[in-house]
Amino acid sequence: MTIDIESPVTTAQLLESGALPGTQSPPRPRIVGVGTATSPTSYTQEEVLEAFDITDPRIRSLFANSAIERRYLTLPDEDDDGIRHPEPQGDLLDKHKALAVDMGAEALQACLKRAGAQLSDLRHLCCVTSTGFLTPGLSALMIRELGIDRHCSRSDIVGMGCNAGLNALGVVAGWATAHPGELAVVLCAEACSAAYAMDSTMRTAVVNSLFGDGSAAIALVAGGQDDTPAEPEGPRIIKFASCIIPEAFDAMRYDWDRAQNRFSFFLDPQIPYVVGAHAEIVVDRLLQGTGLRRSDIAHWLVHSGGKKVIDAVTVNLGLIRHDLRHTVGVLRDYGNVSSGSFLFSYERLLDERVTRPGEYGVLMTMGPGSTIETALVQW
Template sequence: MSPSTTTEPPRTGVLPPLARIIGVGTATTDDSYSQQEVLDAFRITDPRIRSVFLNSAIDRRFLALPPQDGEGKRVSEPQGDLLDKHKATAVRMGAEALEACLKRAGAELSDLRHLCCVTSTGFLTPGLSAQLIRELGIDRHCSRSDIVGMGCNAGLNALNVVTGWAAAHPGELAVVLCSEACSAAYAMDDTMRTAVVNSLFGDGSGAVALMADTGPADEAAIAPEGPRILKFASCLIPDAIDAMRYDWDRAQDRFSFFLDPQIPYVVGAHAELVVDRLLSGTGLRRSDIEHWLVHSGGKKVIDAVTVNLGLTRHDLRHTVGVLRDYGNVSSGSFLFSYERLLDEAVTRPGEYGVLMTMGPGSTIETALIQW
């Protein structure tokens, strides 16, 4: 039988299943805008910048835009206001995504034993996990962790760490929550650097629930169902460590994000390397992977991954669709794609999937899962 139809684990070299993905949920801010509406809101007339927005393969994004002055012009927000926006937006979206995820998993807030929160669009101390525990009335003894500042690849970094926690606590529920208020990381100027960033990112949160099997006699309140997480692989590209970065803009007195124009090609050139490492020792080939859930990093990034891995547009239909409808929602993007795959109800027992994210470092993260 082929790997896409058998329910047996991979043939050689893969660690025993560490955990299952048993639920997913997403949320956004309230207001969405077309790219044209964003251009109009910021009164952008430069044809070069307009071209960046209108040729991004993005139709709409959810954003919390800056306030308007008396003449209807969007005003630049100081860093303190942006941090306030991040806190309010990330907590609200995060709460909605977490509750949607638990509902899909058939679980309650009282079942939660570990909460890992991921964000790169603002800084909070105490972290987002503590804010949500207070906001939602989660048991104050709930174990928690926060991953801050790792960027768009951080969702899989967190999944890797929390998979280990789940393996050490079989039958107990853990959630990874990625909450990115990208509107709180925007700068306002007329540079191409800013235009590329402002044309791409949107606000969104994604949550994924994990639980490790306890064995045949499992009597847990929640019966783990969903794909098993089999293996992780990552690749840091030291020569491109400055290609994606979030640093202090002294001219504007705030943080701003930088994307090197060459980053799509750098990511594409290393995608094959890390995927082959992921599949090494499993007896699987890329052609055995039925489902590909790749970070919606941008049109050129998606195209580069498609070409270098020999994938089809159908393979990356959810990645493309999420970019079109939400833009790049940073660390949670792959969870928006995963949710769409589940809504299709096309996965079959025994099929394999690859999750892939990429971000500052420059880094590519991957995970192998099996239904």
């Protein structure tokens, strides 16, 4: 499925102009701020192995070859004998709630600061999480926690995993287009520590070697305010494209583990190759009708799904390591922080100060479904 924020474009010239001949198109939403946060404590891969008391050489090799140096995690406290015991599902849900609110508040405030905005400016808040279920949702908790205007519109996206950040961005871009000049924020808060299992199985090891706690927020505005009609700075969101892979439906799951009496992640070892094989299909669909080729894309911001996922995307899209330097760097320093990973990369790109007006970028995430989500932006 391909979704255009406004009327379909047919050439790069129309992308530049922002409207089709003889039409009055609404302003495209622009990304005006980003912010990130983590939980307080970080661990090296060796420290995680020690915490889980893992001695199996196969699992130790998996950790050692993950391309991850450090991750932020909130592990159970040690008892008097120095042992960390598995947490029951109820405690994990409490952990998810506490971490999601704390990290989310920090990321949201950092995002608004970068956007030059205040909490009172916020008109729509969309919260994304897949590491726990909350009712009322995280958006309601954030409004109460931060004292956001009770009339702020809100939405919650759950159960869409690592691709959910771009799913939410598509929804909120539509909201921003329908509400010119009003500030909207997508907030991803993933307490992956609330989804960890303490056992020595290979299934658990794949997950425990990869994920970390993290939150990221991105702010959107379409057009200017009434008193400042000029469009804000920041890349315009041009269009979205997605691709679901039904034959890999069960390759990424977060479901109930009856043996452990808790929810548990599952990642099929073949998923990097499945994602890689479909990356070209969805990117070509994203660029269809724009007059752009993959070689015209100056910036690639891809989900830090794991070393093999990154390698597969690089090969199948004909990219070089420099193209995915931020994706690789985020994986190294944070691990896979699920739905907000690509925003950690976007923040690093902005901090580099290398983007130039007119340049194009592609955002890409992948997750359960199995699904690849993409977005085309222009500075």
